Amino acid sequence: MKVLIYSAKDFEVPFLEIANNEIHQIKYVPERLTDKTAVMALGFDVISIFSADDASSSVLEKLKDFGVKHIALRSTGYDNINLAKAKKLGVKVANAAGYSPNAIAEHAIALLLALNRKLMLSHKQVHEYNFSLSELVGFDLYQKTIGVIGMGSIGKVIVQIMKGFGCNLVAHDPYEEVTMIEKYGVEYMSLREVYQESDVIFLSAPLNSQTHHLIDMEAIAQMKNNTILINVARGAIVHTKDLIQALQTKMIMAYGADVYEFENGLFFYDHSKNKPEDEYLQVLLKxxxxxxxxxxxxxxxxxxxxxxxxxxxxxxxxEQGKTPSNELTKELVR
Incomplete structure (x- = not known):
């Protein structure tokens, strides 16, 4: 099959080459899939996209016209694609479900530790030969209450890791798993209770209509003022303007994130010579x-x-006429 890889990054191409094993005809392009770049898919049977690509309704219509029959996501999340439209058009979609929850969870813990133990400031001070500890005081994680919102594969690994720190574990998820309760002592709670009880809150839920701007000023007002909030889910789960106000007024202690509400077209690219005029991001970075x-x-x-x-x-x-276990359009009901 002829496959077009959108948003191809130099660091991932070698892995894709090995996995392809010279079976399919592959073309790699660094451009994101957008309404304007959809024409690049002309003549390809399959396209592969990443989380920053735009597979909205209008883009899917163009892809269908250009002959694209399949879309392979190189991500677990699929909030960037209109699945109902894809199904209606007869375009099959599959994701890379659960590719490495450990990688995401471990990064979440790294963000927490860096913020709590002031590692960024410490690094800066040491390079300036300032060895004072006055601004570097953190807290023990032992016996602190850790809240996890979203107990999918990533949330479960976060729980396992934080159990090793000796933390008390609470969570919010539509589904309560007995294993998490019995083996790790997780107490499932309402969102309000998680906000009120937690010293650290991890966001690892999918982005959908229920979780969009879940963390807004109303939610933050229920948190402790020494709460550390960690987001490894999607940027739009957090209302950025409200978050900035909360951080500036010290309604919460700190925020660590591997995502940003307005990251599309920004993350994954070098903008050092042409800095974007994004006021929210500029404030957050400072x-x-x-x-x-x-x-x-x-x-x-x-x-x-x-x-x-x-x-x-x-x-x-x-290619073999089979339905992959990760296909998202096979069970979609509308």
Missing amino acids: LPNTLITPHQAFATKEALTNIAETTFYNINCW
Whole structure:
């Protein structure tokens, strides 16, 4: 099959090449899929897209006209694609489900530790030969209450790791798993209770109509003023304007995120010579109690291997007339 890889990054191409094993005709392009770049898919059977690509209704219509029959996502999340429209058009879609929850969860913990133990400030001070500890005091995680919103594969790994720190674990999710309760002592709660009880809150829920701007001023007002909020889900789960106000007025202690509400077209690219005029991002980057990373949590060798292998597993299934286990359009009901 002829496959076009949108948003191809130099670091992932070697993994994709190995997974393809010279079976399919591959073309890599660095451009994002947008309404304007959809024409690049002309003549291709399959396209592969990443989380920053736009597979909205109008784009899907163009892809269908250009002959695209399959879309392989190189991500677990699929909030960037209109699945109902894809199904209506007869375009099959599959994702790279659960490629490495450990990679994402471990990065979430790294954000927490860096913020709590003031590692960014410490690094800066040491390089200036300032060895004072006055601004570097953190707190023990032992016996603190950790809240996890979204107990999918990533949330479960976060729970396992934080159990090792000796934390008390609370969670919110539509589904309560007995294993999490019995083995890790997780107490499932309402959102309000998680907000009120937690010293640290991890966001690991999918972005949908229920979770969009879940963390707004009303939610933040219910949190402790020493709460650290960590977001490794999607940027739009947090209302950025409200978050900035909360950080500036110290309604919460700190915010660490590997995502940003307005990251499309921004993250994954070098803008150092042409800095974007994004006022929210400029403020966030200047706040001393904020740590933003550029959607890099998935960037481990293991995760990239799994993403590539799953991507071509999906494509291979389609070529063989089979339905891959990760196909998202097969069970979609509207």
